[in-house]
Amino acid sequence: MRITTLGSYPKIPADHGPSVRTAIQRFERGSIGPTQLEQTIRDRTRHVIQVAKAHRLDLTSDGMIRWNDMFDGVVRDIDNVQSAGLLRFLDNNFYYRHPLVRGRLSFQGGVVRWWMTQAVGVSTIPVKAVLPGPFTFLQLSQDDSYHNRQALLDDVVEVLRLEANSLLDTGIQEIQWDEPALAYYPGWDIGEVSETLAHLTKDLSVDQSLALYWGPGVHRWIEPLAIAGFSRLYLDAVSDPEVVPRLSSEQLPVEVGVGLIDARQVKKESVPELVKKLEPILRVQGESRVWLHPNGGLELLPPDHAEGKVHVLSQVRDAVAIAPRNGGRG
């Protein structure tokens, strides 16, 4: 079983160390310059990766230290869309600036590519890029231009493909497409979603994953999206208790990530209980095809608790490695 994080990580330290918050405040007051701000961001990114390395994560995000929210980087990379008013991000006390589409989308690029190049440059372990999926982008943005959902969706997919393409030679090991809206909101056309995501990922020469979290509808997508071209699915098993029984019942033609670590509560999980929940999944899916991860970015936790959750990941991985099991080892 392998372990990974999903996306964001606190931009401030638990005790001492680089604080992006303080650096931005100092920058805005004029007491430090752009070089010092940039250095702090790099140092914080390096810290996130050091935490991942110390806990022997198999793959990590860069903590998305440069991102204000999940759309920030790609909005900067696309013409005719801007970051507009603040809205609550699903059911969290966290706010994002909703993308406001003002004209035909076209890809300018460069921002996320540069961010990921910097992250990979300071990392000694595999790094993945995290991008918003087209349906979450569509659901949480405001269209003041197209007035035609299909036309907008088509263009969103195309610019996201261009974004993904622009990252291929940065050294990243995976592109993780985040689609919390698919889990959170009901009423999606499963055929349309499956077809669109298959087109999104087609012929991109890098591992691609899909992360579904923060909603009760995660389990609905397991079967249809297992054949949509992703290397793995990351599934929030905290918000949707149906995920564990589904993964325990039938082997899927794709690697599965089980989001059993609650990234939105400080309560520390019991390692034996997590191992117990994982056992049937490991047996059915095969140990080498299962990942364990938090059920979302860790930035919604205070920094000490965020690191605590990474520690739990490694404890469970170690406990699983020595636990006796029968059959199904991949």
Next chain:
Amino acid sequence: MAETLKTTSVGSFPKPPSLVKARQRFRRQEISLQDLRAAEQEATQEVIRLQEALGIDILVHGEMERGDMVAYFAENWQGFTESLPVRSYGNRYYHKPVVTNRVSYAGSTGLTVESWQKAQALTKKPMKGMLTGPYTICDWSFNDFYPDRRSLVLDLAQLVHEEALALAAAGAEYIQIDEPAISTRPQELDLAIEAMEIVTRDLPAHTISHICYGDFDAIYPALLDLPVNQLDLEAANGQFQLLEILRRVPWPKDKELALGVVDVHSHRLESVDEVKAGILRALEVVPAERLYIDPDCGLKTRTWDEAVQKLTVMQHAVDQVRKEEGLK
């Protein structure tokens, strides 16, 4: 006080640099609590002077004694511990409380009474008593004690109720119970309403609830069942599209609407004309005698100068609409 299109503010004001420094020095134990309170009172006076000078009808004290609308209560009640900061957006962070025991008062009720009394003593205009609602305190805390959210919300409702009664007993005519988290989970709207029923039960005051940055589409018109006299909603942030949602049903005769007409999360200063246009659109939905005008949310995220400018634009726009529409 105007009879129609009354103006007000949502709650917080930016802390002046002198108070920011005093708070830092107090944390470093360089000044006494008495010195800190004096700095807070000086800042409160400035907030009140500004609102009076602009002609605002119903005042707020600016929450100079509070760092955060939830953490303030958690710091002063029992059952909570403080966490390290968590980011809420941009470069804004808050200390998200952790509920580690049954919530209760640390001492007697009336945590907010003294600051209200001191502020009210500085003006003849009505001063709102400011509370945070039980649903929002629950939603913006980590729950490491209660078996479910409902038990926590209902315990908190009792505390907020006692606090509201204490404010009313002290003479607060307007009591605002902020519930910005209420749209977070539409499936829990009934719980939030049940909790507000506890808070406002037998409360002899004009009650207000401020709600912002949520998915109004998902909770309207059910939100109208919230047992308060006035709903205070943000509109400028969403280019007044909220008004299209409010058009779904006739605005009830027993409810007032306070509408946010300037965006408190943007440095951009709105023009008087665009604010007027928003107010005129709102008048198509809610009659002037039940429509109040204020900023989208608390002003603490703006600089002092930005807050002054935004409130000035807001008041000018209201004055012009009153004049042009023949309103008193």
